[in-house]
Amino acid sequence: MLTLKEVQSLLSGELLTPGINLEKECSKVFASDMMSDVLAFIDPESVLVTGLITSHVVRTACLADVSAIILVQGKRPEPMVVDEARVRNLPIISTACSMFEVCARISRSHPEAGR
Amino acid sequence: MMTEISFQQEFEIKGGDFVRAGEASCEIKNLLKELGVAMQVVRRAAIVSYEAEMNVIMYAGSGRLDLSVTSDRVQIVVDDRGPGIEDVELAMSEGYSTATPEMRELGFGAGMGLPNIKRNSDIFKIHSKVGRGTRLEMTIRTNGHRL
Numbered sequence A: 001m002l003t004l005k006e007v008q009s010l011l012s013g014e015l016l017t018p019g020i021n022l023e024k025e026c027s028k029v030f031a032s033d034m035m036s037d038v039l040a041f042i043d044p045e046s047v048l049v050t051g052l053i054t055s056h057v058v059r060t061a062c063l064a065d066v067s068a069i070i071l072v073q074g075k076r077p078e079p080m081v082v083d084e085a086r087v088r089n090l091p092i093i094s095t096a097c098s099m100f101e102v103c104a105r106i107s108r109s110h111p112e113a114g115r
Numbered sequence B: 001m002m003t004e005i006s007f008q009q010e011f012e013i014k015g016g017d018f019v020r021a022g023e024a025s026c027e028i029k030n031l032l033k034e035l036g037v038a039m040q041v042v043r044r045a046a047i048v049s050y051e052a053e054m055n056v057i058m059y060a061g062s063g064r065l066d067l068s069v070t071s072d073r074v075q076i077v078v079d080d081r082g083p084g085i086e087d088v089e090l091a092m093s094e095g096y097s098t099a100t101p102e103m104r105e106l107g108f109g110a111g112m113g114l115p116n117i118k119r120n121s122d123i124f125k126i127h128s129k130v131g132r133g134t135r136l137e138m139t140i141r142t143n144g145h146r147l
């Protein structure tokens, strides 16, 4: 099992919400830009990998009990969106990797994450 | 016998207000947590509330969400004064959506909202009248989980 901290280093990711604890397990991963699919199919405590950077991603993540958001292709949301994530105690990690690369790297180290 | 209402709150939802979309549902989730409702129930209520809130924002001019909590259930009633739904059965089917490309860019419009609301509710009722509006009633039982 990987921790969020280990996932961050695996992806050379930058934590956009400093101070939020990453010593949590990353048990499952769900990758999608479709928030309705996240709401319909994600397991609680999953990590959400997405290329969307609106405030709806933060709210969807919060409502669906997501443990962390990983933003692909080096995307960075507006400061307002990051602030909302911080208030909701939701870590956001930004990585230069593509969505495919994020999933590939995590699955190499943690093959069970997709189930 | 009347069930005793232990908590009740109303939320206004403004159609087209994508900036604030989801705020009411996030507040509802926090309220339910504070009330000590079991986590699985909170999660289902949050998802139900969010999908219903988004539908008012996307398709209806304005609406109201009513949250009430008793010792044995969480109930969410969403009433809107939108255009109504012509074919409710079609709207309830997975994948059916009339969302615009703009809505899809925000990550909504997979046509999974109503089916997902139904799946997460123990009792689900939908009434819609074209030209009048739509009313959804969702009940989630707490199954003896302590309030």
Ligand SMILES: Nc1ncnc2c1ncn2[C@@H]1O[C@H](COP(=O)(O)OP(=O)(O)O)[C@@H](O)[C@H]1O
Pocket: A036, B051, B055, B056, B058, B059, B060, B080, B082, B083, B084, B085, B091, B092, B096, B097, B098, B099, B108, B109, B110, B111, B112, B113, B114, B115, B134
């Ligand atoms: N409150 C509403 N008022 C009018 N039409 C609605 C309402 N809710 C849903 N609909 C219609 O039902 C369709 C299916 O809704 P839903 O299952 O939530 O999927 P989605 O929102 O992704 O389109 C919508 O595309 C819309 O045409």
Ligand SMILES: [Mg+2]
Pocket: B051, B054, B055, B109, B112, B113, B114
């Ligand atoms: Mg919907």
